[in-house]
Amino acid sequence: MRKLSTRRRHPLAGLVVLLMALLVVGGVYTAVAPKPATAETATTNDVEAGRQLFLVGCASCHGKNAAGIETKRGGNYGPTLIGVGAASVDFQVGTGRMPMAQTAPQAPRKTPVYTAEETRQLAAYIASLSPGPAVPDGEYTDLDKASVEDVREGGELFRSNCTACHNSVGAGGAMPGGKYAPTLKGVSAKHIAEAMITGPQQMPVFSDDVITPEDKRNIIAYVKQVQDQPNYGGLAGGGLGPVVDGLFTWVIGIGGLVIAAIWIGAHGARVKKS
Template structure:
């Protein structure tokens, strides 16, 4: 009876006992994870991980000089910030900035202008995946979120109301953009794609406020896009849009061209009328 009791104690004192217990625990945890994790979960070498790694390499070459090697912000060596931290901005912000050519920026300024993109769509997707993996943030929206090809007239009308309420202070009611303080400006939306319009509302690039889904629900964003697309596709009945500023540009055009032509005609007529002079009322050439 004593030998039966002493054997387990001797085994617990053995040097390999702890290793066996730890190994058994690891095997148990591994089997549990394999059973509970969905089959579609991406592995360490899955397509998404490869895309993130490709984005990390692209970021290190083209973006780290301003935003830091770890995307946590960088300085220009004089104590001034060269680029903000991108941790938590989300993949949608990267997709917007890079697909519109605003990033990489040529030089710092009051506002980075739009230009042709530097990266291919596949590279932009990889950069967005990498930055999106650094912290929670808005993801790139699905196509159905901004597809307005089947939008109804009611949606266009409601989108116009929402746009005039929330956006005309900067972009004007026709979406043609406008000047802002300190050398900044609201760009024209006449050539902006529905995808980028949605992402701009979702992320708030540069001085634009963020219209999250709690502020503007996805249905409202889609209605605004439908209204802007209708403006992009509409023609100018008069032939010249004149910025679609209404009486302001039309009145200026009337004064500069209309009144200007009348003044020119009056001067021309006055130059052709013979002048009368002398004592005998003789005309002078």
């Protein structure tokens, strides 16, 4: 006991205990921490083919090393792509937003310039530069696994986090500075998941720590169900909300009644007698 007590009083005893505590904490964190985003596994041929495509179609804005190109005023022609991951490339290129046809506040969705194979190769090249979010798999996009309760929960999550910009049915909406939240109609489940993971343009990033892959799948399932359901009440007005519906009512409904009243007044019996 005296020998053990003597060792505890050694000047280095505190340092040894601290190091052991750090090792234990590090080991526990490694065991329970979420899996970090890593570059997707790709063949050397895919990476090289993606590099050639990048040098021809992307380097003029993003730089030959994908680190971006700064302007003399401190801005940039294109931001750095180091660390954006394959998911960001797959979203931007797969939806036709990149390459941009002209400078604008926001890149619109259009017909893709690159094929699916070329998009995969570009994503493989960018992913090889630095770890980043991978293209989402079935865990995010397999909507057949979503039950009725899952879709209901997805609707609650969508209304809490997305309707401020995208509208309650994903129809989109205007934003300041000439920007807008695009409609989600016709967007694939994979691209919706990639948008949540990468946060393109002014959209915030919803990492898996904030919204789990299962919850992302439920949100997508809700969006798809809302878009596919019939309009039992007749004309939906684009699903743009009560403001648009009210405008439609006033312009078409009240306006039509005013025109009818004027016509009746101009063609009434008393007018004909005079």
